[in-house]
């Protein structure tokens with residue numbers, strides 16, 4: 001095999017989100033949601049999670065040992081602003097310390113400002129359905145950027161806006177558990193505007209900051225390649241889930257169901273310095289005449305295909321493991337002519353051999369994308385630590401590092417060792433693949 005070499009300075013690391021790892025988050029809407037029966041698999045609550053709020057110094061030292069040079073995490077809005085207009089200096093200092101610790105270890109911080117959780121006070125005002133959320137989020141952004149801005153180069157205002165709108169406001173599976181098609185699109189519109197206000201606020205405070213738009217993308221291919229209905233609905237899902245929000249951001253114009261007010265055109269148009277991709281799996285779409293809510297398509301995993309979160313016991317629909325998908329999506333994102341980062345990619349499984357293979361194959365495809373001229377600057381794995389996987393609770397494990405939630409003991413999995421060797425070499429070569437007994 002030909003060696004797959006990554007550019008000098010390429011970012012290697014992992015990603016987490018506050019509510020999934022910190023523990024003790026009691027001022028956000030997820031905390032309220034978790035207490036309701038039947039919302040989380042096996043009735044668990046996030047509780048202490050990985051206790052990363054207290055253990056971050058040791059966790060970061062471990063990441064350093066594993067040759068990570070970047071780390072994505074989120075700042076919990078409900079900690080920093082636990083009550084409307086009250087900003088906690090204690091919590092701001094906590095995140096200053098988090099960033100200082102990373103910088104000391106020469107691990108580049110990438111900061112997310114909203115990752116699925118909203119302060120209870122904001123949720124009580126209607127959360128992301130209330131148009132005022134955009135001003136509230138901008139205010140929170142300004143407080144953080146003023147306090148921490150000079151030490152952070154890479155920012156992501158909002159994690160996965162479309163996924164959030166679907167799961168939290170259309171399907172009701174995530175907090176705050178609301179349902180409704182139009183409601184979901186209203187939320188995407190508000191998130192797009194909030195992203196743009198946050199983008200401009202961060203740039204005003206620190207013009208050198210790089211602020212990216214985050215998109216969870218899936219590959220939608222027809223289940224039956226020659227069936228015109230499958231082709232049509234797969235295309236519609238790709239447009240609706242992947243492309244509309246990206247094109248609304250790029251042009252500042254309403255696209256598909258996403259409405260952008262004319263007065264907001266200049267605010268939104270081009271409000272991103274990089275695109276950040278979260279990629280997990282492919283959906284093979286079959287025409288489903290009785291599924292209007294899913295644009296008449298249904299995702300079907302072809303028989304014998306590897307699935308993206310084997311080992312899960314939950315109800316979550318599975319996707320098909322499809323490493324070349326990451327290449328195809330990076331190519332799609334290249335049309336916006338901005339740098340690209342993969343900021344989530346992983347598999348929820350207790351089988352670490354399957355994870356290692358998944359990671360190796362996806363990273364190889366990222367390497368191929370770079371070789372073919374795409375400007376990819378980093379790969380951050382989801383996730384560094386096993387953590388609270390939202391409605392799936394603690395059963396679905398995505399970490400490179402195993403966490404025993406009883407004792408808080410961390411154990412490095414083989415995948416983490418593979419990743420560490422790869423980050424150190426900055427390439428995939430025969431010796432690496434042989435050592436970990438993996439084929440591409």
Ligand code: IFM
Pocket residue numbers: 017020160216278344382389398
């Ligand atoms: O755990 C989530 C994360 O919070 C957002 N992206 C997908 C991950 C795996 O489901």
